[in-house]
Each structure stands twice: as structure tokens, then as C-alpha cells.
Amino acid sequence: MSWWDDWGPALPVEGGLVASGLVRGTRIVTDARGVGAEIITRMVERSNQGIVTRGRAYARSGQTISMTLEPGRIHALVQGSSAQPYSVTIACTVPPAHRQRLIDAFRHALSNPAAGIPARGSPALRDEIDACELLSGVPITAKCTCPYGAVCKHCVALAYIAADRLDGSPVAVATFFGVRDEDLRDALDGPIPDAPVEVERFEKKQQARLARTLARLDASGAPTRDELLQRAARILAPPPTVRSQLDLEATE
Numbered sequence: 001m002s003w004w005d006d007w008g009p010a011l012p013v014e015g016g017l018v019a020s021g022l023v024r025g026t027r028i029v030t031d032a033r034g035v036g037a038e039i040i041t042r043m044v045e046r047s048n049q050g051i052v053t054r055g056r057a058y059a060r061s062g063q064t065i066s067m068t069l070e071p072g073r074i075h076a077l078v079q080g081s082s083a084q085p086y087s088v089t090i091a092c093t094v095p096p097a098h099r100q101r102l103i104d105a106f107r108h109a110l111s112n113p114a115a116g117i118p119a120r121g122s123p124a125l126r127d128e129i130d131a132c133e134l135l136s137g138v139p140i141t142a143k144c145t146c147p148y149g150a151v152c153k154h155c156v157a158l159a160y161i162a163a164d165r166l167d168g169s170p171v172a173v174a175t176f177f178g179v180r181d182e183d184l185r186d187a188l189d190g191p192i193p194d195a196p197v198e199v200e201r202f203e204k205k206q207q208a209r210l211a212r213t214l215a216r217l218d219a220s221g222a223p224t225r226d227e228l229l230q231r232a233a234r235i236l237a238p239p240p241t242v243r244s245q246l247d248l249e250a251t252e
């Protein structure tokens, strides 16, 4: 197969996976946060605008036939223009310290860690997971069986589909980082871990989020002052770990 074999229109997929929330409009990383946002960002950094646009179109139209998540590995079959779907893999080596950070975050944020990792977490839990910066400094590889060679539209499509799953589900993040329910229960005998994030790091991150949101609001029309204040309050609200650390500092 040569490179031009993949230039035709993609063959339609019935019941394919769609990253609906993440590919609306022209923004590259919209509402994706944390692990998923990081994966999208890394793929986008290594592609050109045409590849990103086509990858997003694939994620929107459901060209991903199936996806599996396992520790350090996301695999998918993505249907392109040739009869055989492409096999796409995004992978990393999970550093044990990062895995531990996630266990600590679960133990810290869940009122009953013994009940296991929830499929859909509260916004506070998701903030806590995001604040762990689990992929910070971790190399991510992407491979596809299509003839393109570099990071291709199929890799970009998978990044969006994976982000849709990861950023909506603590259990999906746990799977990707090799954390099981047993790991939370095994750790129960130990002391409750310290807050996994420092206040300073949290503040920097929130400021960056606020700046991004303001830029987006700016681009999408003039929001009212109340809308802006409401958004700002939501973004700047600290997750439980940071809140408890701030409370401690206040009483010292």
C-alpha cells in the first residue's frame, strides 16, 4: 500500500465511537482536562493543521470501531478509506510514582475508598485527579498501521475518543494507570496520605485554566459580567486536598 491509498473518503462505520463533546467548534482542546487533554495536546503538537482537522472529523463522525484501555496502553481500530481498518496504539510507561499519586488522590478524595473506584466521579474528584498531572514528563508514543508514518489523523482521532472516555471517568483513568479497586483497599491500613498537590502548583494551574476560559469566552462572544464571575468562581474553587491544606495553614 502506498501513501495515496488513504486519500479517498473514509468508509462509513455503523455504531462507531464518537467524541461528541470534544470536537465541536474549532477549538483544539475544548473541555478535555487532565489525562485526556494531555494526550490530545501531545498528538496535536506532533501533527499539522490538516491532520488535526481530519482526525477531529474522524472523532466526530464515529470512524473508531472499537477502543480498549489497559495499563499504559490505548488501542483502537479506526476505519479509514481502505477496506481494512487501521490498528492504532497510543502508549506510555506509567511511572510507579505517578500511579501512587493516583492511589493517594483516590484515598484522599473518596469518602469510602473500600467501595472501589467510581465509574463517574464528582467534579471535586476529577479536579483532584487532574491536579495529579499524571502524564507530566511522561513520553507518549503513537503508532498506526496506515501508510502515513508520522502521527496521523487516526492517532488524532483516537486521542479525542480516549480523552472523551478518560476525562469523564475515574475508573478509566485508573485502568490506564494500572490502579485497581484492590490497590485502594490494600492501602487502607496506612495513614491517609498528605494532599498530593501543593497549593502553589494548584494556584498556577487554576490561573492557567482561568486564562484559557477567558480567552475562549472572548472568542465566543461577549459574556455577561455575572457569567464571567460564575465561571471564575467554579474554576478557582480548590479541590478537597487543597482546601484541607489551606484550612490547616489558616489555623496555624
Ligand SMILES: [Zn+2]
Pocket: 086, 144, 145, 146, 147, 148, 152, 153, 154, 155
Ligand atoms: Zn494512521
